[in-house]
Amino acid sequence: MRRWTGLLAVAALCGAACDGKKSTDRPTRAQLRKTGAATVEVIPSDGQLPYCMLYTVSEKGVIRQLTLTRENRSIRCDANKPVAHTSFRIPVQEGKVRLYIFFSDDRIPAGPVAQQLYELRGQERINAMDLRLPGRVFVETLEFTPEEGGTAVTGTVVGAGGEPAPEGTGVPVLSDGGTEGGLGAMDEAP
Template identity: 60%
Template structure:
């Protein structure tokens, strides 16, 4: 090989290494906090858009919308506070899940987003560009593997939230067939 070829190969390998470092340096938009073997909370970090939707996609292909409201639209998500003011129990029998948090600058309809996520369920990684959503959108994907057993989660919120979307004392309802409401303390019902 000539010196020129060695130089080009060195630059190419150096560039590949830099790209790998940049991917791992991306800041996360939300934190996954494990409370027990199968119960988690999702907490948005500072600097995110004010509205969000939360979905899980399990290894077995089950897709669940966890932030269900009467209007079936995104909810207000405040940095440092758990989403939907709730913890979520993931069924152990469904295996590892990918948790998608969609942050947006405006309230968006959840039904069309759920259908798009269903269409992309086999794609290992999705970005905001994969979805047809109005306004500015950012997506965070977190992975979680539920474990059997574990202690019951104390102080888990059951059906009440501090959100404007749900009247005080009322529980959100599932408006679309096939969508599952995540009952924070009782677990997600299949």
């Protein structure tokens, strides 16, 4: 009788743990939406922690913080909306990048995260247990390879259809890429 009970317990445990799914079959916390040859949006999935930070680590070893703010902390990231309501341009010359998205339950400082990424740059995969961060933190790693193509136009007036307007038909463009009376390249909306 004891033998059957033990065998049934093992079968029940195996059935619960071995349901045919691989350990990598977990829901993704974010997805990439390619918006151009070298631009991408990061879209958090439903049910994620409310704050996030984005970093890229290129094949050449360059680490970039994509969500840089004045306070240098993580930002609010709403589900199903692009992070920072923007697309991020990935430099083609740096090759394929890994995007690290750090979701947290509180705003965390970005400096220590960047330092730890630098220390772990040779590691194949990075997870939340590798980092020394306060609170609950989840890490999603995605890959993106930028491609040559598209025509980048900076410092020009954009017409109603999103195309550059003919010269002399719009607002004067300043040397910083902004417009007279408008937002410059480094200015923020109120």
